[in-house]
Amino acid sequence: MLMNLFAEIDVSKLFGLALRTSIGVQAATFALAAVGLNLHYGYTGLLNFGVVAFMAAGAYGMAIFFTQGWLGGSILLAIASGLAFAVIIALSIGLPSLRLRADYLALTTIAIAEVLRISFRSQRLLDLTGGPFGLPSIEDRNANVSFADVITVDWNPIGKGNYGAWFLEFDEKTLWVMIIGWSLVSLASLLIWGLMRSPWGRVIKAIREDEDAARALGKNVFSYKLQSLIIGGVIASLAGIVRAFDMGFVETQQFRPQTTFFIWTVLILGGAASIWGPIIGSMTFWFVIIFSEELLRQMVDSGWIPEAILKSNDIASVRMILMGIMLATLMIWRPQGLVGKKEEAQIDVR
Amino acid sequence: MSDNKSSELGNVEPTPGSTKLDPILTIDNVVRSFGGLRAVDIDHLEVQRGIITAFIGPNGAGKTTLFNLITGFDKPDSGQWTFHQLANAKSWTTDLSGLRPHQIANKGMVRTFQLTKSLAKMTVLDNMLLGAAEQKGESLRNALFTSRWRQQENTILRKAEDLLERFKLSHMRDEYAATLSGGQRKLLEMARALMSEPKLILLDEPMAGVNPVLVESLLVHIENLRDEGVSVLFIEHDMDAIMGISDWIVVLAEGQVIAEGTPSDVSKNPAVIDAYLGSAIAEELKDV
Ligand SMILES: Nc1ncnc2c1ncn2[C@@H]1O[C@H](COP(=O)(O)OP(=O)(O)OP(=O)(O)O)[C@@H](O)[C@H]1O
Ligand SMILES: [Mg+2]
Secondary structure (H helix, E strand, C coil): HHHHHHHHHHHHHHHHHHHHHHHHHHHHHHHHHHHHHHHHHHHHHCCCCCCHHHHHHHHHHHHHHHCCCCCHHHHHHHHHEEEHHHHHHHHHHHHHCCCHHHHHHHHHHHHHHHHHHHHHHHHHHHHHHCCHHHHHHHHHHCCCCCCHHHHHHHCCCHHHCCCCCCCEEEEEHHHHHHHHHHHHHHHHHHHHHHHHHHHHHHHHHHHHHHHHHHHCCCCCCHHHHHHHHHHHHHHHHHHHHHHHHHCCEEEEHHHHHHHHHHHHHHHHHHHHCCCHHHHHHHHHHHHHHHHHHHHHHHHHHHCCCCCCCCCCCHHHHHHHHHHHHHHHHHHHHCCCCCCHHHHHHCCCCC | CCCCCCHHHHCCCCCCHHHHEEEEEEEEEEEECCEEEEEEEEEEEEEEECCEEEEEEEEEECCHHHHHCCHHHHHHHCCEEEEEHHHHHHCEECCCCCCCCHHHHHEEEECCCCCCCCCCCHHHHHHHHHHHCCCCCHCCCHHHHHHHHHHHHHHHHHHHHHHHHCCCCCHCCCCHHHHCCCCHHHHHHHHHHHHCCCEEEEECCCCCCCCCHHHHHHHHHHHHHHHHHCEEEECCCHHHHHHHHHEEEEEEEEEEEEEEEEHHHHHHHHHHHHHCCCCHHHHHHHCC
16 A cells, blocks of 8 residues: 555655745745744744734735826835835834733734735725725736736846746746845845844843833833834835735735734744744745645545545645644644754743 | 941931931822722832932832832822932932833833843843943944944943852853842842942842842942942841841831831831731841
């Protein structure tokens, strides 16, 4: 039976697809969002359960500005307005809730993320956000016109064609967005590294450990938390923007709460409060997801798993169960995540 | 008690709410109730500059609550308190009521906590470095530019190492604060508060849980602090320690100041013996 299985599995495809996704744009955007969340949660201790609100703010802020043609519809100004929108979201979450207990912040972030998604979807904002259809409009999409064109076509320095080999072959558009995505991941990680080794970062970590201790030593905790929320939020919004350039459109389906939980998974998997955590976490996350999905698919297709037990339609949900089991196992065996500091994870909160 | 600073005190009346020659902190009509309980209810209290003042009183007397109020960690129902930054300068005073904790700390009035607040996942050294005030590198504008804060960081580092040495914590410098014992955390918290060079330091039971040998040296530290010009206000239950180093004692019971005076005044005061009635401390007081 087992011999039979090995004969049926296309190992090259299995690893090829998994590897392809783990270095792809999706992995880059998840890593980028996780870098932002890492500043919030890993370093400052802020429970942000609305990461996706920042991604949505970035993507929609950019897309609305561009499709409305404001100020001549410059793509750079459009990106800037996406980032500015993320700052507004950070302020509207932070100003009312950062002075309160930690759980209020958690609730506010969940609420704002959903309010944002549902408002973008609403018929009332149809002219601005495209409602349930998203942006660009259906006509533009049918005509293959998108805000992504400036970035992926006009400004693409890579000549038309396919690059790489095996399963790691990408067209010039994908490759260019991948380069942009991973460069932003590097820059953001570098920024966080620089900040966290400074006295500013020391105050941030102290707030995570004990706010009152920081206050008693004269640190304006509220202001630092707000700064952390804004910086992390802007980084996460870049993730939303990069994803919009990759997909060529934005719609509210991309910003459901489950994305927030995937990004939390990425961060915990890789290791919170470490510079490499979000990157390793995201690559591993996508590798495992695609690997298990592909493995299951091949097993179902080859009849090794009978239809009665698992149909190909259900694979997507089963891989999430596998992901959950893997995360639970990891937390028992390696609570600090793949690259987090072991000593820190072993310190129990007293 | 030969080393007591009677000169600063002059001939202050040993009565509740008495006027001091040169107060650093004045408290007026501060009231804080929890439900029906008046945890703190102080008409008038002055804390003399340049000396060691002890707050004593039975459990639940309102000592910690008073600390919380005057450092901004809790809000009173009513009342004002004023900080006098400069010696004998009635003009340069700051109304602290309504200020937030970090603002009060930045005026030079820094506290420690009865339940220690060590920053567990930071090293002992980082705990210390955090304590220093007015750090350039703590502002986002400068954080990324090492050259703007490196020099100050080095100065702070030397100060931190110096203090760690004095508090017998040097060997723990690079360990996580979580690995310290309860007593060592008390020491770390006090050393950390000193990093900011406060004018007035408020210590909530600094000796609780510290071993007797270290208590001895802690007492010496506190006396040295005073001699360096820092005003000290501390809450303690250990009568030997209180009688040993306090220049002035304020006795609280049920939220009110029931007595003030030098250690010998207080130990003779019948109201104090009453407040502690039945406890071992009452016996100790009689022996003083
Ligand atoms: N947050 C609170 N809510 C309700 N009651 C409180 C609160 N804080 C303090 N109290 C009450 O106020 C009174 C004074 O408490 P406080 O902690 O100030 O006493 P203390 O003098 O510091 O005592 P100890 O020597 O035991 O530390 C106590 O009766 C306590 O129960
Ligand atoms: Mg107390």
